Amino acid sequence: EAQVTQNPRYLITVTGKKLTVTCSQNMNHEYMSWYRQDPGLGLRQIYYSMNVEVTDKGDVPEGYKVSRKEKRNFPLILESPSPNQTSLYFCASSWRGGYNEQFFGPGTRLTVL
Amino acid sequence: GQQLNQSPQSMFIQEGEDVSMNCTSSSIFNTWLWYKQDPGEGPVLLIALYKAGELTSNGRLTAQFGITRKDSFLNISASIPSDVGIYFCAGQLNYGGSQGNLIFGKGTKLSVKP
Numbered sequence: 001e002a003q004v005t006q007n008p009r010y011l012i013t014v015t016g017k018k019l020t021v022t023c024s025q026n027m028n029h030e031y032m033s034w035y036r037q038d039p040g041l042g043l044r045q046i047y048y049s050m051n052v053e054v055t056d057k058g059d060v061p062e063g064y065k066v067s068r069k070e071k072r073n074f075p076l077i078l079e080s081p082s083p084n085q086t087s088l089y090f091c092a093s094s095w096r097g098g099y100n101e102q103f104f105g106p107g108t109r110l111t112v113l
Numbered sequence: 114g115q116q117l118n119q120s121p122q123s124m125f126i127q128e129g130e131d132v133s134m135n136c137t138s139s140s141i142f143n144t145w146l147w148y149k150q151d152p153g154e155g156p157v158l159l160i161a162l163y164k165a166g167e168l169t170s171n172g173r174l175t176a177q178f179g180i181t182r183k184d185s186f187l188n189i190s191a192s193i194p195s196d197v198g199i200y201f202c203a204g205q206l207n208y209g210g211s212q213g214n215l216i217f218g219k220g221t222k223l224s225v226k227p
Contacts, residue, residue: 004155033214033215035217040219041219042119042201042217042218042219042220043156043201043203043217044217045214045215048214058214090155090156092155101146101158101161102146102158102215103158104148104155104156104157105155106153106154106155107153107154107155
């Protein structure tokens with residue numbers, strides 16, 4: 001089954017404790033992206049990747065890091081999480097170039113205390 | 114960055130009624146997408162539009178790519194309870210063969226009275 005998976009689905013952590021949210025897709029997509037969703041603000045892009053070893057900042061990259069060592073994986077790293085990073089996070093993937101019918105993962109709800 | 118204005122923010126409708134929502138932008142796009150998000154899940158693509166003036170249907174859903182390339186509309190006919198959710202528009206500007214990023218509207222929350 002073609003899908004985007006994220007882990008964990010739910011996470012409660014404390015300020016400053018490094019964490020990683022994993023994202024994996026099995027569709028051989030070149031393009032992958034991370035979004036955060038907050039009430040009243042919709043979906044805002046954090047980082048994206050056009051292909052392996054190619055990453056770039058989205059609209060709200062501060063406090064986040066990503067890596068793209070393999071085509072299928074695109075982890076989101078919070079080196080020192082803060083309460084304002086409490087949010088619902090989505091990973092998405094699509095074919096590169098041309099049309100952008102992004103497929104979204106199920107989401108990770110992160111709470112930073 | 115770029116922003117999309119999506120309206121209405123929320124709406125309550127009676128089952129069986131038709132629904133309309135729209136997105137406008139100050140920038141032009143060459144792709145418009147409409148997504149639906151059910152509670153606890155990620156957005157799912159409903160309709161994709163690739164050409165100005167294009168009108169596309171998917172069952173009871175119809176979406177249009179505005180002639181000016183700065184707006185798009187989504188209509189749902191004869192709404193049913195399972196239409197409940199948040200609907201997002203998203204615009205994209207592709208250039209020179211490269212894929213631009215998606216810009217999302219803030220969503221329209223649809224609630225249906227059974």
